[in-house]
Amino acid sequence: MASEILNDDPVLTLEELCENCGLPAAKVTAYVEEGLIEVRGEVVTEWRFSEASIVQIGKAHRLEQDLRLNPAGATLVLELIARIEALKAQIRRLEKSSP
């Protein structure tokens, strides 16, 4: 049984991403429109996504379901969490280096 790391390279088609997330294309497209995940390629048929997007979409979808949000709300929550995490990491680093 293999374990695999989810990389940032744009390798997944929309169809593959949907299959990995267990979600319909309309849902995933809504997240693309919000800018939750990065997309390579101009037209839908050429869209390519990273495997790391699977995790982002999973989080957004759970938030939507559990807290009754829409894609815009879930994207905002995840962006704010990322900012909080970055600030926390910065605080930890500064605390560590202060004597």
Added chain:
Amino acid sequence: MEYKDYYAILGIDKSATQDEVKRAFRKLARKFHPDVNKDQGAEEKFKELSEANEVLSDPEKRAAYDQIGKGYQPGQEFRPPPDWDAGFEFSRGFDDDAARAGDFSDFFENLFGDAYRQQRASHARSRFHARGEDHHAKILIDLDDAFHGNKRVIVLKVPELTEDGHVVVKNRKLEVTIPKGAREGQHIRLRKQGSPGLGEGSAGDLYLEIAFKDHPLFHVEGADLYLDLPVAPWEAALGGKIKTPTPGGTVDLNIPAGSGQGRKLRLKGRGIPARPPGDLYVTLQIVLPPADTEKAKKLYTTMARELAFDPRARLFQHAR
């Protein structure tokens, strides 16, 4: 089996209205949602909240719960009355989204278990198919693992659904490969190691988020590393080459002359060997030699006398 005080879990009175139940649950659910709250215990708390809400938000289940719960204290040993639930039917059924397989407490299972299991079993028998829930966990790795790669065996407690709808917990050993270049916050996926699916639905996946164990020297952020490098005042003032530890081996770091306390130097590509590789940021920490010998005192006295140095010059400029 412990008695669970669902009212206390939601922080409400027994006399709370259905609207108050809803408001209390929503407020706490936002606070403890495991995708929002990264604290340990948040996921457990969220499950507890969902369970309390599952019961109290439905007037029928709430009435049943109130009836059997008279006189019990939270944590007290609880035995349901023998004929309990004989007369109850729950028209609303159970929320499959809220009830992630086998996640509800023994207490819940005992009170509502029969009705709940019947629903699950009928789903399993019918043509109802659903993909199993994905599972999420953290894996703590050493900085060294990210530089050289490693294999790790983890043990998971996996709830499994038997054919008649019962949940049994099994230990499962999984081998996890940590590739060279693994960054903080990246995920490792183990396919089909999440919850089993319903019907012919496939099992969910297991996702492990990578976090680093504390390292005595290096602080990890993404693929970048941070190191505090102690230097003597003359090393900072005069500059020069200083032997500096990096996870990939010792390097000679060039300190520019006239460097001050807290100066940051970047060693490009010396962070985690990801694609693209991270950087190593070195922060200079000037350490004063103690004036604890005659010789040291003399040197400090000489500096005080010979150097025209006023560290507070700017303070008085502004204070007038």
